Structure formats: structure tokens, C-alpha cells
Amino acid sequence: MSDTLRRKRLVQWPxxxxTVGGVLVAATATTFVVRTGDAASTIADSSTTPTRTVVAIPGPLTSTPPPAPVTVTVPGLPAETPVMISPPSAAAAPMAQATVDPAEIVYTVAGNQRPDDPVTITYADEVGALRTVENVSLPWRLTVVPTVPVNYxxxxxxxxxxxxxxxxARGATVAAATDNTISATCNR
Known part of the structure; x- marks a missing residue:
């Protein structure tokens, strides 16, 4: 065998x-994905599949139409859960307004909270100072009588x-953010 031919063969070995290593890695990854997918379908088919009840509270009265139904998808749970957030009934509003301070404002945060997903809320208190509450469960509501015109x-x-x-205080919406996102901000 000539020296040139032997050098060409040596160059091709790497x-x-x-190529063989790449094929082996791809085959291993595919096997892992297929086995993991089979395990997930076995868990989903078992009769002990966990269930979750989603409860949505009605939002404050507003001149805008209520948001469309929200579909929550949580891996490992049986099906998607549609949730409709509807405005409160008109009969409940007059009773709440009878004993309300006219300067009062209400902060409300609601939505579809995923299991084990901490929600952090920051709001302006009575004197306009920012306060933070961590690991909140939804729905969350706070009534404040501010001494400064800061609502956040x-x-x-x-x-x-x-x-x-x-x-x-009348129940009229001053600010709203109803986009069903991971972050919502309202201020006036």
C-alpha cells in the first residue's frame, strides 16, 4: 500500500x-424519549390520576366585557379545565356599598394559579409606600383607605x-389588567 493511500485512510478515521458517535448519541436520546413518553402515558392511564378543581372569582363591575374563558393545562392532570370569570351580580353590589368609606379602594388579584407556583403581590399601602406579599393564594383582595392619590x-x-x-368605593373599576399573563399590573 502506498504511503499516500495510507495517509488518506488515517485522515478519514476521525x-x-x-459519525458513529453521533448516531449512537441520537439513538440513545431517542430511546430515552420513547421510554419517558411510555411512562407518562402509563401514568395518565392509571385510575389514580390526580384531579384539580379550579375556582374563579368574579371580577369587579366594569364597563368592558368579561374576559373569554381561560383554559388551564397542567401536565399529569386528566383534561383541560375551562374557567369563565364573570362579573358579580347586581344585587350584591348595593349591600356592599352601604357601609363603605367613600375614599376606600379595593385591590383584587385573581386568575388561574398553577399548583406549587408562588404568586408575589406588590401594592401601595395607605401612605403610598410599596408593600410586598409573597406566596399568595388566589384570589387575593385587599381594601385600603389611602391618604395619598397613589393606587398601585x-x-x-x-x-x-x-x-x-x-x-x-362604588365598585367601579378604576384600573384593570385582564390579559391572563404571568404578570399583571394596575395603577392609577
Whole structure:
């Protein structure tokens, strides 16, 4: 065998080795994905599949139409759960307004909170100072009688769908963010 031919063959070995290694890695990854998918379908088919009840509270009265139904998808749970957030009934509003301070405002944060997803809320208190509450369960509501004209509430999470409202003493919406996002901010 000539010296040139032997050198060409030696140069090709790294290419062959890398190709074989790449095929082996791809085959291993495919096997892992297929086995993991089979395990997930076995868990989903078992009769002990966990269930979750999603409860949505009605938002404050507003002149805008209520948001469309929200579909929550949580891996490992049986099916998607549609949730409709509807406005409160008109009969409940007059009773709440009878004993309300006219300067009062209400911060509300609601939505679809995922299991084990901490929600953090920051709001302006009576004197306009920002306060933070962590690991909140939704729905969350706080009534404040501010001494300064600052009204602010924001909520954030890692994956929950959040909405926020600021309402005045009459129940009218002052600010709202109803986009069902992982972060919602309302201010006036």
C-alpha cells in the first residue's frame, strides 16, 4: 500500500468515529424519549390520576366585557379545565356599598394559579409606600383607605395566569389588567 493511500485512510478515521458517535448519541436520546413518553402515558392511564378543581372569582363591575374563558393545562392532570370569570351580580353590589368609606379602594388579584407556583403581590399601602406579599393564594383582595392619590398593585408568578383590578368605593373599576399573563399590573 502506498504511503499516500495510507495517509488518506488515517485522515478519514476521525470522521468515521465522529459519525458513529453521533448516531449512537441520537439513538440513545431517542430511546430515552420513547421510554419517558411510555411512562407518562402509563401514568395518565392509571385510575389514580390526580384531579384539580379550579375556582374563579368574579371580577369587579366594569364597563368592558368579561374576559373569554381561560383554559388551564397542567401536565399529569386528566383534561383541560375551562374557567369563565364573570362579573358579580347586581344585587350584591348595593349591600356592599352601604357601609363603605367613600375614599376606600379595593385591590383584587385573581386568575388561574398553577399548583406549587408562588404568586408575589406588590401594592401601595395607605401612605403610598410599596408593600410586598409573597406566596399568595388566589384570589387575593385587599381594601385600603389611602391618604395619598397613589393606587398601585402588581402580581407576578412563574407560570400562573394573573389578572388585577383596582375598584373604588362604588365598585367601579378604576384600573384593570385582564390579559391572563404571568404578570399583571394596575395603577392609577
Amino acid at each position: 470522521r468515521v468515529a465522529l 398593585v402588581t402580581a407576578s408568578s412563574n407560570g400562573s395566569q394573573l389578572n388585577c383590578w383596582i375598584t373604588d
